[in-house]
Amino acid sequence: MENEKDNKEQLRKLKEQFSRNSGEKPNGNNKGGPGGDPRRRFNIYWIYAIIALFLIALQLLHSVGSDQKQINFDDFTAMIERGDVNKVKIINEKIVQVYLTKDALDSGLEEYKGLKDNPMGPGVDGPHFSFEMPYEAYKENMSYFYEQHPELKGKRITPHFEEVKDYFGGTLSYLIPFILLIGIWIFIMRRMSGGGGGPGAQIFNIGKSKAQLFDQNTNVKITFKNVAGLEGAKEEVQEIVSFLKDPDRYTSLGGKIPKGALLVGPPGTGKTLLAKAVAGEAKVPFFSLSGSDFVEMFVGVGASRVRDLFKQAKEKSPSIIFIDEIDAIGRARGKNALSGGNDERENTLNQLLTEMDGFGTNEHVIVLAATNRADILDKALLRAGRFDRQIFVDLPELNERKEIFKVHLAPLKLAPKVDSDFLARQTPGFSGADIANVCNEAALIAARKDKKAIDQQDFLDAVDRIIGGLEKKSKIISHEEKKIIAHHEAGHATVSWLLEHAHPLVKVTIVPRGRSLGAAWYLPEERQLTNTDQILDEMCAALGGRAAEEIIFGKISTGALSDLEKVTKQARAMVTIYGLNAKLGNITYYDSQNGNEMGFTKPYSERTAQIIDEEISKIIENQYLRAKELLTDNQEKLIELAELLLEKEVIFKENLEEIFGKRRWKSRDEVLHEENHPEEELNKDPEASTEEAESTDLPA
Structure with missing residues (x-):
């Protein structure tokens, strides 16, 4: 036992020694960045420090010899008036150097002190002072100075000219832009590759996968217990997890583990939540990333990241790869023919298709993907052998x-x-x-x-x-406008109450919310199928507001814009999509493959287009006349409801029952409840009031 302990201890020390020598952490994380070997980071910082010192040294060398005291032109002319200037030298036609006479240095003037005997200074030979001025300006200023001082005309000082090549300054001026460009490039490379490792290593890490790994060392708290509803989708996904946990259970019968599953559904239905539950339930490595992680500004990086992702997954197989928003790289190829050139997104998709089902495909790597735009995905991506299962995650019932x-x-x-x-x-x-x-x-x-x-x-x-948005009680509305709004909303409520297939009313309000000045709130029935009568009743109820305005005030307003938009869409769908029009017959112009995007061409002739427009207009006008007839027959009750709405601003279903009486038709929810709970209907007290029976559906 002691020998085994000694052997284990020696093995552990050898591993630590190897990790120190190779720059790896004991857990295998071979990164030179944060969390890597501190000595590697130390060496990199020393390199940066040496470069900075080199630049400083160049600047210091450039400044050697430039230790003359700086003066201005007035000080210079004052020296000439005193006769202190021995000679003047102009360097590179812009720097004026002033040499003093020996008598001036021995004069003891305060401004000349230290120039003669200072061992670090210019000494007796100079130059002692300097200032910058272009030669042309110097020439003009000196001419003017001598004109003002004719007594000095015979003592003019002729300047000497000298060209000095600034090797250090020139070299530095050429080097600094390149050094800055290299530094910025290294910084960008480090940022793009996550910041770990040295600059050289990071350049080659740009093609590495950015997938986040969840395994037995990662604490994922979400499980299938946290996913409410979605029973069908959960069952499918749970089966995929069981495939990887116990593959022999399925392969013993000759079955094959599915290659992938695609989660499809509207936004917010829980597709990503299901994937998180898989990561929490599966006891296998789980790689998670988004489709946009493959997209990069450099050519070939997306395909390289796909290869690296599947390489890591195969090394840790059995494993799961989850790609969220796969439509970022999975769009149908060849749709944008005008772009031309090399399409990086298509190259990434081609590599993904090859990795999922190509000659070199290995088993025990399952790909999960999620999207809410399955209609734009490439058909090769959706075929069996790649995504064997398409799990539709619908809105919850x-x-x-x-x-x-x-x-x-x-x-x-x-x-x-x-x-x-x-x-x-x-x-x-x-x-x-x-x-x-x-x-x-x-x-x-x-x-x-x-x-x-x-x-x-x-x-x-x-x-x-x-x-509806936030209440805006502070919005200024005149009394006349308020009357129009009240009668408009009362018209909606009246027509929907009198029609069999209109949605049951919850409440009506004339308090402004968001962009709307009033609203009638309904409880839509969750139908699986909709027939012609139901669509027409809904259209008639939507037009009830405008019909009420015309009946009561004899004119209409712009307040029915959203209603007209709704009924126009419904009428167009009846004619062009669902084949519910007798004149056009059993025909549809809907293209489910392209999302009904007709583009520049329409799948019907101009004559058919005219018939479509006529039929849409006919359907809408018929329902408008129907709404006017209903409101005319019940005009007194319409006015009573509008006045009650003006008084209370918000009314509920019980207020309509007081005016119109109980609705003659039961809602779909009530019918389903009676079918599923017939014993409650049998045991129901016949003397119980109908108001109490429906009061549970009313707001408090």
Whole structure:
């Protein structure tokens, strides 16, 4: 046992000695930068110091011999008047050197003291003083001086000329620009390569991968337990992790481990969160980087970084590579034919395709990628053998939003009556990131009001804030404008209440929010399919505001811009995309491959384009006339609702029930609830009021 301990101790000392000699850290991090061998850094700093001392020495050598006292032209002419100047020498036609007479040096004048006997000074021979002045200026000034002093005309001093070559100064002036350029270049190279190692090593590190490695030594706290909802996507990703943990379980049956999985979905749905959970769950090396990390200003660097990334992954296989926002390098090739030349992004993509499925491909390296723009990716990247699985991460549905709310509500201090089910129903179409934002905004609103806990109203205010913007009660609106806004919003609410397929109303407000002067808030039904009647009812409800303005005031305003934009898009989609128009028939002009980007050419003739415009206009005008008929038949109730809105500024569903009575049609959520919970319908008290039955859907 003692011999084994001695052997281990000797082996450890040998490793430390080798690390010191090679400049490596004991853990294998061979960097000369921060965290590397301090002696390497010390040597580099000495090199910098020597270069600086060399430059200083050149400057000092240049300054040797330039120790004359500096004077001005007036001092010089005063010396001439006293007769103290022996001779004048002009160096390079710009530096005037003054030599004094011996009598002047012996005169004892204060300004001449120390010039004669100073061993470090000019001595008796001089020069004793100097000043800078171009020769032409010196000549003119001296001519003027002698004109003013005719008594000195016979004592004129003729200057001597001398050319002196400034070897040190010239050399320094040539060297400094090159030294500065080299220094800036070394600095840029070190910054681009992360700052580690010496300057020479860093130049060659530019093609190295920038992937961040997560392995058993890295503490990643996010696991699949932190990912709420996304059950289908989680199942697919968990299976990939199990492939790497226990490959024999699948390969024993003849199966092959998938090469890659592509996470596709709208922004904020949790694609990157899933990848973080994989890094936390997998017990294999996990390389994480963004698609933009491959993009560089130098040609060939992107492809070099791809090669280096897969080389590291293969050395540590089994392993996982995660490329976020892969559309940065994975765009379809050949789309931009006008650019010409060498496309660095395409070279990077070609190298990625080769590494994922080429002749030299090794197994046990799985590539995960995420994007919200799968339609622009190259088809070669999406084929089986590279990304075998495409996992669609969609916006969460009702039950998934409940789970997401539970995760984000856990760290918050909540009031007792906060219901995650209610909040999930109030946020259709919200992504996971939006729900996290709602919870954070609710906490900020509660803190702004000095509350001790966050109640349900704070969450509703947060939803309003995110969807509609900040309330602007200070916006100046005249009484006439306020009446128009109130009748406009009342028109929306009335038509949507009277139509079967319009979205259920939540509240109506005429308080300005963001850029809107008023708003009617609805709870969109989460449909999987939409038919023609549903689209037409939604269009009719959207046009109810403008129809109300025309019925009540006999004129229309510009306040319906967003409504017109919405119905025009819906009508165009009916005609050109979904094939819901009888005149054009079962035909679509939508191109899912190119994202419906028609460019300069359209997939139909001019005659068809005219028919499309006519049909769109016909659909919109029919729904506008339909909205006017509904409002004309219920004009008294419309006016009553608008006056109530002017009085309260915000009204809810219960206020509409008081005026119009209970809505005749059940919402989709109510129908689904009855289908999934029939026992609640059977046990329901028949004498219970309908207002109490729907009060849970109302804000506090």
